[in-house]
Amino acid sequence: MPGRQLIMSFPVTATSHTLAEYRARGGYQALEKALKTMRPSDVVKEVTASGLQGRGGAAFSVGRKWQVVVYDDGQPHYLIANADEGEPGTFKDRWILEQNPHALIESMLIASYALNVRNCFVYIRGEFDLPYERLAAAVEEAYAAGYFGERILGTDFSCDIVVYRGAGAYVAGEASGLIASLEGKKSYPRNRPPRLTVKGLYQRPTVVNNVESLSNVAWIIAHGAAAFKEVGTPKSPGTRLFSVSGHVNRPGVYEVELGYPWMKFLEEDCGGIVGGRAIKCVVPGGVSSKVLTGAEIRDLDLSHEALWDVGSTLGSGGMIVIAEGTCMVTLAQILMRFYHHESCGQCTPCRHGTGWMHRIMDRIVAGQGRPEDIERLYYISKFNDGTTICGLGDAAGYAVSGILDKFRDEFEYFIEHKRSRCDGNLECLRSS
């Protein structure tokens, strides 16, 4: 495993997800520590001091998000764990829900204590069957053990949890869309302001955190912010779970200490590229992050700041490795099909832009591309950027313009010759 492990720090067995084994690993001691020795504000301070960044995509400081919530403003607060993991290529939260659900539950209890939350929610993706079963079982175990309900561990703190299964919309993974869905409405994302930490679920202050971000909280409370900061890089403390897929020999979920060299990770931990081919490009963190070519990642470390420097992001940790010989035009077509299908249709640029891009890509792949299509894709991408309510429209634009920036020649070739330049040759010769 690359670097130190915080979440995947134990061997997975048939029973390693149970409460008994979690406690044997030292579980729920952080909860006890928080409830009995720390004030809620101390917990928020500790999490802020740890520098923990959101693991869902935006990498916003978890502690800063929590600080917006005023502890005793006289209204109910809500905490939601976003387990609607729908970004293509991302399946890391699934591992936590399946193999370490108590880490999430304990962390949610600590966060609820810190934020004065009486009811917290897990919004879990509807397609997740095993994760849901494991999480539901873990919640039952936690209730039976007295970690939920009234007066937890003999303190004044009471908390309940609801596990809610989504109905399969990608856009419900966006925090405000998730809240709309949880309220029983169509999962339309909402305009900001107001921010969700001011008016969220049922118009009350609501903190929505990714499953992985929350799962780090228990470790931070147990070991202290200073210990957490020692892991990773100064600007990106901690570890991240990467779900690696694509042309690698050993795809799967890996916990990587931030700052770990990227190529070393791919070659040693993931077993290198299938068939020993060269890396054509890598989608670093879910398809909404811009692709990086093999040359670009050669000397990069896996850390937020390194990725930001090259104009991309670690995003949701869904790493898709693409080997030479893969047709980027077809890849773009598949991505556009996804965004077109998942656009919620609320706001104009994304509703029509994603469909437009999808139709253009379909036409190019069908051999009916026109020379102006590339300009048109850039146009749509440009006017989707920053004009939509949520990030889906921007992401669709980034995805296509990211590929276009780096592989424009392949598009031009496809439009001119009505076939892919990668047809039949795995060691595709790139002109650049």
Next chain:
Amino acid sequence: MPEIFLNGQSVQAREDQTVLEVALENGVFVPYFCWHPQLSTAGNCRMCLVEVEGRGLDIACNMPVSAFMKVFTDSDDVKAHRKAILQFITLNHPVDCGICDKAGECTLQDYHYTYNGDASLSADQKVRSTKYYNLSNRILLDNERCILCLRCTRFTHEVSKSMALGVERRGDVSNIRPVEDRPLGEDPYSDNIVDLCPVGALQSRQFLYKSRVWYLKATPSVCPGCERGCTIQVWHRKPEWFLKSLDARQNTAIARITPLENPAVNGPWICNKGRDLSRIFERTRAVEPMLKGRPVPVAEAVDEARRLIGAARHPVALVSNWGSNEELDSFKRHLGEVFVHAHVKTDWQPEEGERIEDDLLIRADKNPNTAKARELFDETQPAYHDGTDLVLVWGEGYDFAKIPPQAKIIFLNSYLAPENGHADVFLAISIQTERAGHYTNFQGVVSRFEPCFAKGKHVLDAEALFKALEAPPRGHT
């Protein structure tokens, strides 16, 4: 009061305002589709994008005012984005203005000419969708024209509360659809969504393909459907567009009725009954005076009425609560001394199946001017006795069987009715669309209506008639 800068101009704003509201208030037009002052902010059309110095582009309708912010509504970036948003909106819009009822008053049409003007950049097939979707027996939906601003769904959720509309599916195949078990047909305010629709997606069946809007003229009027007295616009053919190929009835028909915004009474809404006034006004009219069912010249009928009034010892009058303030005043002034017993008559009773009352607009009293009539005349029912020798009935809705047999009857009515022939004197009078006047609603708000059409040759205005009836009879006893 925070000060903000709109295109460099300093303006004062209130703290609870959005940039869009401030801009519109100060005469800086920012285009929008989905925003509506009476509905919640959806912010989905993205048409009102403006630039804020240091913050880039964002939508004005959801942007709270902050002190000294510098807003640009016309920068090059804003213009480019508006153009692009219109490209997106018209991407799958059929642009079938030639056969669209909304053409001429369509927001999308106007914006396209003002802010875009370019042909579509797309070379692909448009997304096809349902046309003529039957939303209710009053409204048709064309999903291809729909730009999903969601004004209609918000209206049914927030104003009429029927919750009758929702969105089905997602992305560019999203469709407005009725919600199961909540029929839009039972929403008495449903037709407002036709006005709210910024494009021609929601079409009124009444008005469907009836006229191009530029042939029509909107005359301000007051809805007589209940004592709320909502201000309305009566749309009818402009006289210069009267066509010989249409008969007189078609040229002078009410084409449609829309609300006239009036914050004091009805806001921007009216109910469906108010849209159906042609059902009331376009009944067969009484066109000439009669004496016991025999048509006579106007002068003869008026003389006979004057003679009866002069001869009566115990006359009783039943005053219409559909009379305008001017007519009621005229009756009081000219005939008040003769008719000491003048009672308010309720012309119109609720119809079967009609919503009686709710807390939005509809009131239980289905007559427009009860407030003014009650102020001037007796509210009780008339008490007839053996000496009652004349009854003047003004307006419809009165059972003549209640009138004692010895009494003579003067009847003033606008419509053809069996009672007309039974009256000793029948006088045809004008209706609201043929004269100007005012109604006083139950809150005391006075609203004015204007004439739309010319009245018939032998039809009288009640206001002038009462004056004529006052003069002492000549040559009769």
